[in-house]
Amino acid sequence: MAKLKEKKALMIIAERNFRDEELLEPKKILEDREIKVTIASTSLQNSRGMLGATVKPDLLLSSVKVQDYDVIIFVGGGGASQYWNDPLAHSIAQKAVQKDKILGAICIAPVTLANAGVLSGKKATVFSSEISKLEAKGAIYTGKPVQVEGKIITGEGPQSAEQFGEAIVKVLENLPE
Template identity: 45%
Template structure:
């Protein structure tokens, strides 16, 4: 019997994209994974469509050694709360260095690009001129697809890709 996978899901404090959090979370939990939710604080986080989640831990308190994967949820709040979050960028770099699964959906692949881990990697992002430009400037090989896995890194494009993204994160463990 193998230990259940431990997945850290990061959401913006406000305006995270509901489907990009709740759908992968359901996929993870149905597989037996243990999900821990992190945000800027442990105050209730609110989604664009009204969904709410109470984070288990604040980003500064995360020890990435406690997890097998990190998944960063998208939505407009990601730009405000996550893109330039120094602690989160450090966590992403450490997770990648340790070979953990590092995943982001919608506009959050920009977090991975800002952490410097998309250099030479195939990835996708919610398609805006700004998002695509940032990925390319940071050395990513952008492709306009629903979900892309490149080694231990998984990126998803949009809410329609949320379930497939969740499955791809699980597949990246193998």
Template identity: 50%
Template sequence: MMKPLKNYNMPRQFNINKATIGLMLLIITCSFLISCAVKNKSAQPESNMNFNNKKILMVIAPKDFRDEEYLEPRKIFEQNGIIVKVASIQSGVAIGADGAKVKIDLTVSQVEVNDYDAVVFVGGPGMAEILNDESMQLLAKKFYQANKLTTAICVAPAILAKAGILSGKQATVWSGVVSDLAAGGAIYLKEKVVQDGQLITASGPAAAVAFAEKIIQSLK
């Protein structure tokens, strides 16, 4: 006749080890989850936190502005959490040289300089036609005198020169209007992007990304 099995109790040491292992696994799991959370947080662009409530005014010609000089910087600005508004000498919808359509938020005469941290004058053949517009030059001067970041790309640095704010300053510009910088007393540098204090200038569409990145760095 088979003997009944004895009630076998695990040794106390085994039970303790099992509990210890469980606790270790719990600690490891928690550490992993915390690490992932920290990593995800650090992976978020730091600039989004730095640039909350920052605003940039982009100024374009009502027609034939250079599309990439507007589109590429705007994309970079907005990716960094910056609010972008667009101004021109006319209200309505501006049409780029390559067909981009942009709704104008306000006219140049409606701009309140203190509402913005920087101004960006966009170039293009349309801007070349209005370099002598007094309202554009006055806007550039107001931003500069308010110690705001005052920037321009392609032919648009000529507006800064005509506004009288590039005298004795280093700057670059589209090759076709270098003479306008010289007439305004600027020190012309044949480079893609040039910064002299609160002034940032760029030579053309090939410099659009570097131009935007320099503006971002200067707003930090």
């Protein structure tokens, strides 16, 4: 079983209107296991969640080095659509898969992964309003609250945020040393 204390996770949030629970619940689950969490966005200014949480990102998206992390997570919320067609976000998702990292996305954020081409032929879930966008890129929509497909973990919305966080930890725990 992998030691979690030495692991690092990157959570990517929208500059505005990330979904509070989809950041805060998985973040707490990871930090409770002593996993170091870094938050990235397109600005280092305070980012405001849809429900009012305020978070100051640690890192600009343009400074992200995928190799520095064990887990890369795209957080959902209405603002997450800013990454759907963002070449930098796509590159981060693609590199995460190439480098065999754990890659997660929740709510509408799995659309970013689909548009990056990393969900083609893979089982995934997404917020119900975006099912067609996933399927159009070749993903196999399952409708589950959380879908684990190898090292790619998708969650369908805020009500599955805790289960999403736990699924990420479980995949991390089962990595070979």
